[in-house]
Amino acid sequence: MSLASVTFKTAGKLYDFDTGGLLLVAGDLVVVETERGTAFATVARPAPPVGAATLGARSPRVLRKADARDLARHEANLQHEHEARRLCLGRIRDRRMSMKLIQVEYLFDASKAIFYFCAEGRVDFRELVRDLAQTLHIRIEMKQIGARDETKLIGGIGPCGRELCCSTWLREFQAVSVKMAKEQGLSLNPSKLSGMCGRLKCCLRYEYDTYLELRRALPRIGARVTSLKGDGEVVKQNVLRQTAIVRRTDDGVEVEVTLEDLVEKRAE
Structure with missing residues (x-):
């Protein structure tokens, strides 16, 4: 048994269908069998063959490639x-x-x-x-x-100058929170964080996990550290540069130190 992932609308969710032996490639227009009846769909990607037990006997099927009458x-x-x-x-x-x-x-x-x-x-x-x-x-x-689905259906241009992610390639919405903006050091101005739908921008999630991973390598703000540039307290982090700003204990001067500059982190 072979599968194909199809979508019923631009950037819509992907659904796997049994191809019934049809040779399909991305972009093919097909007619499929759904719970609501027959439907017109576009092949997003073919999938590798799977065992019959994987989907079961009542798997949804691709009925045929769309012909002139279907179009x-x-x-x-x-x-x-x-x-x-x-x-x-x-x-x-x-x-x-x-x-x-x-x-x-x-x-x-x-x-x-x-x-x-x-x-x-x-x-x-x-x-x-x-x-x-x-x-x-x-x-x-x-x-x-809701507002997100409305924007996905209508489409538009985002503040980045590109077509909206949700209406072009983002197939499913994921939870987004203000915490994600804080972790990335972004301004918490609502107008900067809101997308065309009036909700938090979906792109706040894209690099969130990377920021968390990079931040774990840095001493946290308030930690006392010993570095090649002097001892002091961490007052700021630059996650992308993988550096920390340390206020030296002896003269109060703030210096930027790298992970390689750190000798050890003192107990607070």
Whole structure:
């Protein structure tokens, strides 16, 4: 049995599917079998063969490479999504509902449309759903998402000048905390730490583990040390340079010492 990892949207999560013997390469468009029915997907990467017991008898399968009819259906669904979004925006505006429509997704077989929206609290959208179902003649699902998912779906340019990580390659969100910024010696100004979604930037996590590892090699702030440049107290660390600023006991002068300069660390 061989597997392929596929994604259903740009930078979306990866899911492993049994290829059924199909020879697939990254970038191939395929039709797969899911719990929601057939779906259109893109191969992100092929995977090495595995034993049948690894996935089990009911493993999701790649049904086929997308053919001309599949591509035509996909294009038709994209057009339907555009029309459904425009319709829903009008209905939301007419009803003055406190919700923000982000995206509409049609299932590949056009049996259901999923409307992704943001709202500060709970929204009673029962009348809206009935209206949409009667007009579009399709099953309707309303799905409320958070600020991070909203930004991932919309995309944009980050303060670094590059396209947002979450909308291009970052497939899953991980927990990010202010502690990560502190460990990296970054300014704790909220405007500097917040991403386009208004939450802490995902990139605060990227180098966090490296900073922790490098910091462990340095004497901590407040430690008394003996160095080739004199004895004193550590008042600052430069994690990337792997140096410490030591205030000498005898004259109060601050000197930068490397790990090689340290003779020993005294007990406090």
